[in-house]
Amino acid sequence: MELSFIYLSFPFWRAEVSKITLYIAGIDFENRVILPEEFQQVKISGKLNDGTCIPHHQLPCLLVDGHPIVQTGAIARFCGKLAGSYPKNDDLLAAQIDQFIDFSTDITVLVSNTGRDDSQQEKQKKREALADGELGRKLNILENNIKDNGDWIIRDNMGLEDIAIWRLMGWLSSGTVDGIPTNILQRYPKIKRVCIAVDNASKIRDWVKLTYPEGYNRGNYHDTGASK
Numbered sequence: 001m002e003l004s005f006i007y008l009s010f011p012f013w014r015a016e017v018s019k020i021t022l023y024i025a026g027i028d029f030e031n032r033v034i035l036p037e038e039f040q041q042v043k044i045s046g047k048l049n050d051g052t053c054i055p056h057h058q059l060p061c062l063l064v065d066g067h068p069i070v071q072t073g074a075i076a077r078f079c080g081k082l083a084g085s086y087p088k089n090d091d092l093l094a095a096q097i098d099q100f101i102d103f104s105t106d107i108t109v110l111v112s113n114t115g116r117d118d119s120q121q122e123k124q125k126k127r128e129a130l131a132d133g134e135l136g137r138k139l140n141i142l143e144n145n146i147k148d149n150g151d152w153i154i155r156d157n158m159g160l161e162d163i164a165i166w167r168l169m170g171w172l173s174s175g176t177v178d179g180i181p182t183n184i185l186q187r188y189p190k191i192k193r194v195c196i197a198v199d200n201a202s203k204i205r206d207w208v209k210l211t212y213p214e215g216y217n218r219g220n221y222h223d224t225g226a227s228k
Ligand SMILES: N[C@@H](CCC(=O)N[C@@H](CS)C(=O)NCC(=O)O)C(=O)O
Pocket: 012, 014, 043, 057, 058, 059, 060, 070, 071, 072, 073, 105
């Protein structure tokens, strides 16, 4: 089976959850990076420059023997099944994993949509309020849905859900999201525990070394000090 993964140049959770899952399982795939001009074209026409169809005009997109699949959750489940890290015969565990993929989407949409059409100053203000308000509430809910013991969110080993949360929280706490303080995770020990465990996993370290720019800011899971 030929797999070609199409995404932008930054390691956002929507793509990383699936790419890393394939990488850990030793499944080869083409890692195709789309530059901003081509992405604008995708949004308008639903096509890459070479004519490849991107069905929902959004990324990520995975080509499976030339057939495009979109939507983060659909791609993650497909890759998880190929990799043996998403159950094919355990509907309860599958739904439990899905909950975290969908919750990651909820948080992403909440943050991205806040202040999107406002001036920089207004956006900054709304995002700061978000961190203390609805985003804080969501993080608290996430915290309460993570197992009390062990490293991982629901299982005894690292899964799609842990990788998704690691990268989403890395983005949120990296200082690159306007108005979101880098100490956003300080009140959530279990979220930080999961992020540190994923960040320290040897296959994750290998992937980071292989694909992330030198010194890439993967987030702030250790520091509980003042916001930078
Ligand atoms: N529901 C989609 C959303 C994907 C999404 O919003 N991707 C962004 C890039 S990270 C995008 O393509 N935005 C352009 C657009 O929505 O027009 C998913 O879960 O994959």
